[in-house]
Amino acid sequence: MRRPLTGVRVIDFSWVGAGSYATKILADLGAEVIKIESTKKVDGIRLSPPFAGGQSGVNRSGYFADRNTSKRSMLLNLKEPAAVDIALRLVAQAELVCNNFSAGVMDRLGLGYEAVAQVNPRIIYLSMSMNGDSGPERHARGYGAMMSAITGLHHLSGIPGLAPAGTGTNYPDHIPNPGHAAFAMLAALRHSRRTGRGQRIDMAQTEAMLATLGPELLDWTVNGNDRDPLGNSGEGLYWQDVLPTAGDDDWIAISTPTSREWDALLATLGLAAGSSREHALGDVATAVAARGNRELAEALQAAGIPAAPVLSPPEVIADPQLTHREHWRILDHPEMGRTLYNGQPFRFARHEVQPTRPAPLLGQHTDEICEQLLGLSPQEIADLRTTDILS
Template sequence: MTKPLQGLRVIELGQLIAGPFAGKMLAEFGAEVIKIEPPGSGDPLRKWRLLHEGTSVWWAVQSRNKQSVSLDLRTPEGQDVVRTLVQDADVLIENFRPGTMEAWNLGWEALHAINPKLVMLRVSGYGQTGPYRDRPGFGVVGEAMGGLRHLSGEPGRTPVRAGVSIGDSLSALHGVIGVLLALRHRDQNGGEGQVVDVALYESVFNMMESLLPEYSVFGTVRQAAGSSLPGIAPTNAYLCADGKYALIAGNGDGIFRRLMEVIERLDLRDDPELARNDGRVRHVARLDAAIGAWAAERTLDEVLERLNEARIPAGRIYDVADIAADPHYKAREMILDTQLADGTPVQVPGIVPKLSATPGEVLHAAPALGEHTDAVLADIGIDSTTRAAWRARGII
């Protein structure tokens, strides 16, 4: 089966999360992704989180379907290899601090001159321009500057993070969108490539919904609100009799009426002040108290059964054990059984989005460091004697 990105060649120079996550998604839908890693240490992600036999199990997800070439980009030889690879590449991904690629003689102007068709995805903390461009920036800093961290947590408490590197992942998704848009433009307009400039903070800020217009019109500075969603009611996490929480979203007008019937509060159902969201927002404490009192007398399973029967959006808060055991995850192929390099069984997340005719696929496991160095370098004409000399000098 032909994949949507089959025939696309991607050179991935990024490390850790944002750039490599973008490369992962492109590889899952058929792109050939050649990942360049520093000799000896490789991508630092290989040592992040929990390790098995010295390598992060995260690596099995982030680098599946990729080829690994070990190459020191600080050397003239390493830079020459990249320039040669770029001649036949469609996309180059990098997520270094702005100016790093230029210091290696691998900036946009140099690479565009070699291959005018090239699309260059550049992910950084603050973008390639502006007064902050030279500052180091990780996803967590982008989450803070983008407005997300201020809204996370309980009112009056220390702002909390999402628990995953969401700023990096959001940037990767924006990067993939940008790459596909640039490729579409290239193929429709004479084959000219361009730069896709993705900033971590902007990717987060792009998800902030009505945050800025509310401030510009009303002067409102939105604050953290715990498990509720300010301005949309009722929606919250409600404690059940067995100590578990039910997430209940009764904020649609018809849904609200059904919810009030389930909890036997017809007085609230029929109150004209509560018929629309703006009225419910004004009385959100009263609604949360009524729903909370009803949930507190029932187990989580009882609550969810009643609400599902009434077609009211509700659910439990999953931990990873819940995810691994859930039949819907399995039915949707969101949990894949595979193996680590030594044969150890491992479950990894499936592929999204789901395409009906050309779905993504895991074709091969994440590579060992430098696993494809010799094959890739031989393909561009670097003979075994030269490779041996480079390996002795630590270039590959």
């Protein structure tokens, strides 16, 4: 099926987490995303575990693979002026340019917005440094964990009265920042198709993260209330927790939004109805500990109680709901072989929007891009390799 972004070309200078995931979304939607890489400074997540078969290598990282499906990879040593000229020739044939370098890096390379707009006035140019391209903190550098601390997400996470626990992962890199960036590029692309004009988008990743904390920010600025971490509880909920069940380190998450679900929980567990939370919590924990987490979750769901087993990674892969949604995709990678990939967490009724190709090998498509888009001969390509430009 034709994909929503078929025919859109993206020159992707992003690397590591948030930027790569933003352009992966576009690539899975059908855009031709050309990832600019170099052997002189390899994308950090190419060197990050887990590695296929436990064997490390620039083409064997599962982390990199999942962030870069459906893309093509081209080698360009951007420290060479001739390589920058080649990059500008590619930009002249593209609709979008994306990078998540620190502020000022693209300008120093000769690939800042002004330089790019000279060769392509209609370009949509997204930069997504940590604090944006302007302001007193523009040169600060960081990744998801730092953004979680700066924006206060860590302050809100953990058990009340204890040190912040964090989210267990670099949450800003995986959800808010790539999501905001992809949405911004799609909105700008729609605007360009309606008006013929490009846009410069300066997205500070800390600001995208702050956008997810609106209620907490308002509570502080309007009410002067600095909310403490909630632990496993939830604001406005009658009761909620994550409890151990029968089995080896098996757990279940249960939520009772109102007293009605609480009474249904007691009935499902065979406990006396009408018991208050304070008096019944010990009995609830004991009853839950005697049940299997999957069996109990099904029984609670049947009673109208939000509940789910806490799954290990192998159990997530085998989860019936994800299987039904066809979330997992197996793609044949040139070096890693048949490899499991995440699909996009959404589906379209009339368009396919899931990964089409595995992540590329480092520089895998350099020659074909040079031939197809730049009109270079095999000899010219060989000469560029010899002079360290395509490296």
